[in-house]
Amino acid sequence: MDSETERVAAFAEQFRKVRLAAGRPTLAAIINAVGQGRGRSPLSDSTLSGWLRGKSVPSDATLFLSVIEYLLAKAPDFPLRSLAQWERLRTAAEIQKSSRRGRPRRSPTLAEPSMIGLPRPPTQPFAGREVELAQLDCDVRRSGHRVTVIHGLSGTGKTELALQYAARNRDRHPVVWFSTADSADAIAAGLARLARWLTRQRSGTAEADLTEWALRWLQEHDRWLLILDDVGSRAAVEDVLGNLVRGHILITTRRDLSWGGFVHGWVCCTDR
Ligand SMILES: Nc1ncnc2c1ncn2[C@@H]1O[C@H](COP(=O)(O)OP(=O)(O)O)[C@@H](O)[C@H]1O
Ligand SMILES: [Mg+2]
Numbered sequence: 001m002d003s004e005t006e007r008v009a010a011f012a013e014q015f016r017k018v019r020l021a022a023g024r025p026t027l028a029a030i031i032n033a034v035g036q037g038r039g040r041s042p043l044s045d046s047t048l049s050g051w052l053r054g055k056s057v058p059s060d061a062t063l064f065l066s067v068i069e070y071l072l073a074k075a076p077d078f079p080l081r082s083l084a085q086w087e088r089l090r091t092a093a094e095i096q097k098s099s100r101r102g103r104p105r106r107s108p109t110l111a112e113p114s115m116i117g118l119p120r121p122p123t124q125p126f127a128g129r130e131v132e133l134a135q136l137d138c139d140v141r142r143s144g145h146r147v148t149v150i151h152g153l154s155g156t157g158k159t160e161l162a163l164q165y166a167a168r169n170r171d172r173h174p175v176v177w178f179s180t181a182d183s184a185d186a187i188a189a190g191l192a193r194l195a196r197w198l199t200r201q202r203s204g205t206a207e208a209d210l211t212e213w214a215l216r217w218l219q220e221h222d223r224w225l226l227i228l229d230d231v232g233s234r235a236a237v238e239d240v241l242g243n244l245v246r247g248h249i250l251i252t253t254r255r256d257l258s259w260g261g262f263v264h265g266w267v268c269c270t271d272r
Contacts, residue, residue: 012054152269
């Protein structure tokens with residue numbers, strides 16, 4: 001077996017193993033459990049059995065990771081627990097499949113979940129903030145809570161808290177992205193960088209097109225985390241908030257803004 005075939009085989013083998021460890025649920029049970037979210041590619045018996053036999057590789061990372069989350073919840077002892085590792089397996093197999101077919105992929109592949117989406121690694125040692133981290137955790141888990149504001153004076157540790165949260169919960173969010181958000185332009189530039197990262201595109205496309213592409217991508221996928229750092233006004237983020245109803249947005253701000261119905265969770269960052 002050449003190393004390229006091995007990647008698809010390794011993917012299929014792990015996928016079969018996790019299903020076995022989960023008590024070998026039927027394909028119908030898996031399909032039923034993950035549901036069919038809006039904008040998702042359809043999941044059918046034949047799609048799933050193609051993945052299990054190494055005949056095909058999932059092209060929709062979000063859909064695949066929700067299948068994995070379902071199986072892992074039923075297989076508490078299965079060693080491969082990190083969604084980032086599963087995403088790496090999938091990406092490696094997908095790249096192999098498409099290059100073997102000798103033609104480019106139709107849509108850009110999701111890049112590996114990575115800290116590259118953050119401007120710097122979180123500070124170590126990080127002191128305290130257990131309550132705030134637990135609050136964020138609770139907000140993100142609760143369904144319907146999709147925009148959380150971290151509010152506090154300058155220097156109280158808002159940005160740091162967002163970075164720590166993102167780093168500690170990487171497995172929950174296949175894509176984590178950070179953008180400065182003191183103006184609408186800064187956010188547009190941040191989203192354009194996200195598009196470049198997801199498509200691995202270095203140059204050649206106008207920033208406005210990239211921004212639009214990123215917004216569309218965020219509209220079509222779940223479970224991403226977007227940090228909008230240092231928001232200066234509601235007007236700067238209104239467009240983004242109004243257009244995105246999936247994934248989670250974490251806003252940090254020094255300003256006491258009136259958010260109307262846009263915000264679902266609050267964390268107050270007071271002096272440590
Ligand atoms: N809980 C913490 N433990 C250790 N260092 C922290 C903590 N919170 C913040 N810091 C550090 O304090 C400084 C200010 O924090 P920052 O997040 O930039 O504040 P803000 O975004 O509220 O202006 C940064 O250098 C950050 O790394
Ligand atoms: Mg800050």
